[in-house]
Amino acid sequence: MKKIETISPSQIAMLKTCRLKLLHYKQYGEKGYSDHPSTVLGNLIHKMYEIASSKKLDDQSFEKHWKEELAKASAQYFKNELNLIYSPIEFWAPYYSIKKGQTKKIILKSAKEPAPNKNSKKGEGFYVEQSFKYGVLKGKPDSVYVKDGYSRLIDFKTGPIYKKQGNQYVIKDEYKIQLKAYGFLVMKKKKISAPRINLILQQVNGQRTEPINFSNEEYENFYYEAKASIDEINNYVDSNSIDLLGSPSESNCKFCLFKPKCHSFLSYLDANNVPYAVIIETPDEIISTNNGIRFHDFYLWGIPPNTELEIRGVGKKKVLICNLSKSNSNNTYYWKKQSQVYII
Ligand code: SF4
The missing domain is CATH 1.10.10 (Arc Repressor Mutant, subunit A)
Structure with a gap:
């Protein structure tokens, strides 16, 4: 397993949710899933x-x-x-x-924004998707405008920016920390003072947040913590104990692509009921029913007959089935178009 050298602002949130996911992501990308x-x-x-x-x-x-x-x-x-x-x-x-x-x-x-020209001061101008790197942080903000010691950075989002918290809508945590990472890069690379960096999130429907600012101290603390966290991950890689980095939970793992490779998740699934995944340990014990299959104490309805045959054919191996939905009232899972089977 390779150590982490740099991370991008869009990966920073994984330091808080699951560091093993970050490590897997750096290792395998999205290949094979x-x-x-x-x-x-x-x-x-x-x-x-x-x-x-x-x-x-x-x-x-x-x-x-x-x-x-x-x-x-x-x-x-x-x-x-x-x-x-x-x-x-x-x-x-x-x-x-x-x-x-x-x-x-x-x-x-x-395209109508002012471009850097021969009269611009050094470093001034309009930068789109330009790569910035400082220490372990490397990223390409969508749009950065720099002029007279001021900077406006816009990060475009294709999905909703806000989440509901109590009675109000707030910016999603992962987007806020991502913005902070971009702001830090602009502060360091364009030498702009922290309060003069305006950070904006914009949805592709045109909806924008008010400008967000962070203090110099907030930026420095953010980077210090991110760097320390990466050093710690790399220590786990050195000591060959990466499974200890996993933070499996129903919400953390739901959309994680690395479930079939992840020992932390598989152990979690052994001990907990998860509404979108099941493990079948000995496929020859599957019982066919009118609506699908039964395995020990749960039902899986709607599984395509060919898939059932394939699962039965793997012999005495464990099979992980992901992206299911589950009834709230009993132990019945439902096969969906996106459901997938992995031999583990
Ligand atoms: S499956 Fe869960 S525990 Fe494993 S890497 Fe993904 S988020 Fe982390």
Whole structure:
């Protein structure tokens, strides 16, 4: 297992939720796992911002690049056969047309922003998807404007920015910490004082947060903690005890792609009822029923007959079935289109 050298602002939240997930992510990326097409759409939108950073786009050239990049992203995505259930991306990625339209609007508008010119002071200008690196932190903010010792950074989000907390809506924790990481990079690399860095989250529907600021101390503490946490993870790698980094829980693991590889999750699942996953330990003990299968004390309804046959055929191995839904009132799980089977 390789040690972590750098992390990006979008991975910082994993230091708080599950450090093992971060380590897996750095190690394996998303290879070998089915992923939701909303991620592909998000990457496509970021790619368009990257293109817009090197050339000015108009309506026609935007459409041309979008088409080309979508074709490339689709070809890559569907190399993984597990993803074929989400073909075509335009149909399965939520709000595809709206997000594309909003991205175009923002990019065409940003083409009118002032670009660095020969009269600009050193480091001033408008930066789109430019890479910033400081110590263990490396990231590409979507858009940074620097002028007269002031900076405005905008991070575009394809999903909702807010979550409900009590009676009010607040910015999601993972987005706030991500913004702080970007702000820290701007502070260090563009030498802007902390209070003069305005951080904004903008949804592709145009909704924006008020500017957010952090103090110098908040930025420095943030980086100190992130660096210490990465050093600690690397110590676990050195001592060959990475399983101790796992923080399995129903919510932490729900969307984690690394469940089949994760000993922490599999032990957790042995001891706890999780509504989206089951383990079948000896497939030859499966009993067929009218609606699906029964295994010991639970039912799994709607499992396709071919999948049932495949599971029975694996012999005396454990099988993990993920992405299920479960009845609240009894021990019945339901097979969904996104459900997947792994031999573990
Ligand atoms: S499955 Fe759970 S415990 Fe394992 S890496 Fe993912 S989030 Fe962490």
